[in-house]
Amino acid sequence: MPPPAGCPAHAEQYRFPMYAHEFAADPYAAYAYMRERYGSVAPVYLDPDAPATLVIGYHAAVRILHDTERFPADPRMWQQTVPAHCPILPMMEYRPNALRSAGAAHTRYRTANVDALDNVRQHVLHSTVQQAALPLINQICVTGQADLLTQYAHPLTFQVLNAILGCPPEIGQRVAAGMAAIFEGVNAEQGNAMLAQALTELVDLKRRHPGMDITTGLLMHPTHLDDLEMLHQLVTLYGAGIEPQTNLIANTLRLMLSDDRFSGDVLRGSLSVRDALDELLFVDPPLANYCVSYPPVPVEVDGVVLPAHQPVVISMAACNNDPAIASDYRAGNRSHLTWSAGPHVCPAQPLAYLIAQVAIEQILDALPEMELAVPVDRLTYRPGPFHRSLTALPVHFPPSPRLTLT
Template identity: 45%
Template sequence: MHGHDFAADPHSAYDAMRAAGPAAPVELAPGVEATLVVDYQAARTVLQNTTSFSRDPRRWKALNEGRIALDNPVLPMMAYRPNCLFTDGSFHLRLRKAVTDSLDRLNIGRIRRDVEPIAAFLIDRFSERGRADLLNDYAKLLPLLLFNRLFGCPAGIGDRLTSSMSAIFDGRDALKANEELTACLMELIALKRREPGDDVTSWLIQHPAGLTDEELKDQLVMLMGAGVEPERNLIGNALLLLLTRGSSTRGAGMLIEEALDHVLWNNPPIANYATHYPVHDVDLGGVHVEAGTPLVISFGGANNDPSLRTARQSLSKGGHLAWGTGPHACPAKSPATVIALAAIEAVLNALPDLALDVPAEQLHWRPGPFHRALAELPVRFTPTPGTRVAALQPAAGPAARPLPEPPRAPAAPAARDTGRAAKKGFWSTFLDIFRV
């Protein structure tokens, strides 16, 4: 599942597996064996049965026995962290309630207001060129900057957070990037304990669950990881669908909401994940699965189960498993949908003649066992002036909604003198523009 052939055509692999049974043995990465569940009903059984199936990776027998190298590329996505993704029982309930209660304080109006200036900022950076890579110039950066905003990050911390998360997702020195991510999140938590704001970090700190700094850090890592990469892929995959349907269809046929539903059914941004570990040997529809071995849910495979033909034809929102189900179902599906919808609306409205710059069959999909993700999305359009940010400035009148500057972080140690000023990151540049 880590090769280019699987990335190019995963559905053929799912179909072949399903023909042999509800689940099949797979290799997630070199030396990492697992069982992939491709049958819809079997997937629901695993996701909802907390008695026989655990989410805690500390049950992973091969890892405990030293048969998985600690630098294996899938470990960042599978190794234990004390967050609500990798825990069970009362501990999981305590952490999840803190997360869900905090996310529930976000509302659609606020999310749209936060997406609007970030989208304008990013579009302005490439709109005069007439060409762009909508994945890496837009869909990748928008969620990163938005989470800085939702977490209440000041300039310095936000730049480091954006840089370290990008490095982790791109596989660039992941160990160093993880250390930097941990350091900047701990600084953010310390700042928000002193100076709370109207943001998710402060709400988590203030929650009656009384999370420790370590627990807070791990919930923030989970939210960032579970929000940024899937959001990038949801935006990118939906834009690809809309662009391959043509501009006339985009206007008069398929709506953005329909494109998002189509992606969640057919190319869910996280295609294979929700790893469970049987607490005892189990028989899964005739497939023997040993205790303590990874059991991975294929959302992409289960959604394409032939038994769901009627639900697939109607794109029923309640039928697919892209958001999971059971006690670990995604707690942020409503915010995630609004973010994608607002981001896609913004770029289509700004660049109405947007078109793919290469034939769709020449696009590349990023290899990896867990995601369904484009490597790039090259587009062309009529160049337009980069004036969208200016339209949101205070001088634009009462309709403008400038962002208040988040609290400043404590001064960081002086950087080594390189003979030139340090280059500003995306987040500090964005805050400079929208500073009142």
């Protein structure tokens, strides 16, 4: 995706608008052009009011992700320069959580989250996903057609996350609406307020009625998180648990239904759903660009001086596909950066893998003759600098009777 006509006279002054529909339509062409023009780091706009640097080189990204002194995650200086209405602000602003902290604060928040996540028993989670999948499959199996994004991947992810966080549906619906507004960048400020109110109610509920769930685990943790800190731990968990998880399920299904290596081999048993997940996580990660840091002083990366207090965004999608680490074999190869790396690596990887794997296995077992309803190159993606999210995943299949849970 070369610079459009009318861009600044000098190519190096051009910043790629990652918020544009054109970028969402073909981000990998944009990454390739950036790599050819700039090397491992490229100037971009996350929003018209938010210039940033996008890291598209794998080795540069690994160095940055492990260098929290020169690349801390605290955005407070940067956000003073951004208009309050900027739609990406809720995705990037300071919150008292592990994602936006360093040093002792980061250790404190991360310890609480890791311990709470470790309390989730995998066999219980497996059953929870199965129980969520069954009624969703039964709603569509008799019809012969469905949108797997809105009728399966999203509601399943939402229900499972609410279950392990101990969140009742009436609160969870507002959480989902607020989080969607934040990811979309449409009415993001209003979505942020809606999210905060709903999560405050959840914390109050679990304080009165504790349970065997992640929210209660955070409340009872020896770190003694206060109400504001509790709110922002839950923001992080929901942010990581709804949109990226939904996209992981939907995009892996898209891969399996469109690629002959998977659409044939998976159903014959020579490749597993886990192999498909590994492939998807490597070549087309559901959270394509994130892991943001904010250098406190100008810093040089591969011969380019990055300005102080301006966001440095890791493109997991571009880095995973960097020709410098190219490999023809992805199955079982988990050297990708989709889960980040270094001190901020995602602590929920086993849970995310399990939810996606069980969800995909359930729908494939129930509807083994399922096919895409449109050619894969006619599927479209929502605009936005961070996610890799389909607008729909339409499929058709022979109608079948409803299932019973055994």
